[in-house]
Amino acid sequence: MTKKTIETKPYPDQKPGTSGLRKRVKVYQQPNYVENYIQSIFDCLEGFEGKTLVIGGDGRFYNETAIQKAIKIAAANGFGKVLVGQNGLLSTPAASNIIRRYEAFGGLVLSASHNPGGPEGDFGIKYNVANGGPAPERITDAVFQRTQVIEQYQIIEAPDLDLGAIGTQTVGEMSVEVIDPVADYAELMAELFDFDAICDLFSSGFTMTFDALHAVTGPYAHEILENRLGAPAGTVVNGTPSPDFGNGHPDPNLVYCKDMYDALMQPDGPDFGAASDGDGDRNLIIGRGRFVTPSDSLALLAANAHLAPAYSKGIAGIARSMPTSAAADRVAEKRGIEMHETPTGWKFFGNLLDAGRVTICGEESAGTGSDHVREKDGLWAVLLWLNIVAVRKQSVDEIVTEHWAAYGRNYYTRHDYEEVESDVANAIMDDLRGKLDGLPGTQINGAEVSSADDFSYTDPVDGSTAHKQGIRIVFKDGSRVVIRMSGTGTVGATLRVYLERYEPPAGQHDLETQTALAQQIEIAESLSQIRARTGRTSPSVIT
Known part of the structure; x- marks a missing residue:
């Protein structure tokens, strides 16, 4: 294994957006495109020598190729260890949890979220900092500036690793541990929610469908919903991740989940329906006869969070992105807790969460989450809804209409x-x-x-x-x-x-x-x- 310095030339279009650098796969396949961007990230960081880096993605086309490059560049730049999800998989909230749980220096999340995949689709790379959240603008701005002048990158010349084998391998002087992508996240969810109450809900005949959209949350949903909570086999559909998301669009909305919506609108439909997106950070919630808008879902989760063990003492405050409806504001006002309006982008919630100013955050684009990680979290929202339904013993429609009667x-x-x-x-x-x-x-x-x-x-x-x-x-x-x-x-x-x-x-x-x-x-x-x-x-x- 040899460390090499490779001469390169800048690309003018590597300015990260709200959630990292997203481009068509063919753009990323240009010579040194991935290498330039990752090296530029590392060039803008300090103090990572010998530290741990988390790497994982949503399984879309080009995921494993980019991960192999990232590992070798990390080794050449002096990281001491990489934690990578088996087969290159890690949902975005799971990656945030692993960064936090194992006190990693940061992480690379390889995803284009809800955008289409496949050779003609999209790809993305995002850097998350030590708190598990997306890098703030001072870092992403510096990275962009670096991409405009980069002349070389460092890489270890070595064979690709076996990302399917759980265990430890090495690249140069750096260890690479391939980990179960689901285990740590499932344990965290068990700490947050009343799994016994949700188990009782399913054993009572409660019916649910969860559409993983051939994306990364499939393995997480199979393990948590079916294996741990006792939902019947088949509750999770489209649960095997696919590089092109089953030739579909992994965006959990009423356009791409129309079949599920139609089923939930029938008198004999399931009691509850949910979906998540490409990288597992968004959610769609539908009860029988009632679609819950993301803005309403944020307000309802905040109003009822105390019914779950992790939030039983109440929440410190709520934050929402500016375009999100003011439904959550009315909950905060009535509860006498802080309310914050931020720009769009989960990175703007990080300081508020770290400072203990807020507990629950949300965006109208189907993203909700709490202080358990520093990313929005699709399955977290689904499980909190199930916890609320289990405790209140009411349908989603009843919970929503009672909320409107109280708050408007x-x-x-x-x-x-x-x-x-x-x-x-x-x-x-x-x-x-x-x-x-x-x-x-x-x-x-x-x-x-x-x-x-x-x-x-x-x-x-x-x-x-x-x-x-x-x-x-x-x-x-x-x-x-x-x-x-x-x-x-x-x-x-x-x-x-x-x-x-x-x-x-x-x-x-x-x-x-x-x-x-x-x-x-x-x-x-x-x-x-x-x-x-x-x-x-x-x-x-x-x-």
Whole structure:
């Protein structure tokens, strides 16, 4: 085994987005593309000599190839040990847990989350720091700057490792331990939740379906739901990870999980349905006859968390991303606990969690989690829902309608316009920014604007700031329109339009969502002209 220094040239497009660097697989397959990016990460870190690095991914196409490269580069740069999931698999929350549990220096998470896989699909690399959470912007900005000037990378010239064999191997002077990707995570879930109560729920005849979407949560769900909690075999469907996600789209929403949704809407359907995404950090929750929006799910989990052992003494506070509905705010206000509004991106929750300011966090994009790790966690959300149902002995529909009767309902939807030409998307956003100062006090489609801004955030823990995080237009009646560009796509730009209005506890809670938000939908188009300027007749996805 020989350590080598390889000459290289920079790529101009290695700027990480909200969740790491995501590109088409073919981009990553360019000579030295992976090597450049990983070496740039290591070049921006200090003090890792002899320390442990965690590596794993969601099993998508190119996962094992990139992991073999990452291990050899880590060895050449002086890491003392790598912990890697068997067959290269680790869900994102499981990787966060392992970083924390084994006090690793950090970790590389190889995933493009909910984006499609396969040779024509997407791939991604994200660096997580020692608290288990995504690297903050000061690190990702430095990494990008380094990618623009990199001239060489270090690598050990050695045969590929056997990632299927649990145990210890070596690369140069560095040890590589291949670990069971599920065991530590399953033990953590058993510490957080009342597994006996959930077992009793299943033994009582409660029925459930969990769609792993041919992604990484399949092995986790089989072990926890079927093996440990006693859910019948077959509860987990599409449970074997596939490099192209079964030629599907691993995004747990009502478009890609329509069959499950249709089954849950039948009178004789399962009691409970859930799904997770490519890397296991997102979730979809559906009860018989009741889809639970991610924003409502965050509020409901926060309001009922005390029913699970880990949160029995209550929660310190809640944090949500700015585009997420204000449903959780009403829980925080009623409970007298802290409430924080942050930019989109789980990294913005890390300081709040580390400081003990909040316990539960969530984003409208189907991500919820708590202080047990520093990533959103799809199976965690599913298990907390099961714990709540088991203790309350009510259906999901009953729990949701009782919540609205106590707190009111925030009608909420998101309209995505995907793969918009970047120049067009940027022009739309720039034009909206130019209108903001003149909007307060004006009427738009019969609604009076009370405030309008481009959201900025100052971290209350370390004072760091983030600007241009999304355009907010708030109306006198409390409704709002939010428009922002997503940082998770790989082609063109995704424009996301978020629409919300509040109905008080005694109000009407049974309207169809798009009907309830018809005025806000028209206001958004009147302001942005997205459909007119992109030529789209409708959003790509409505959630």
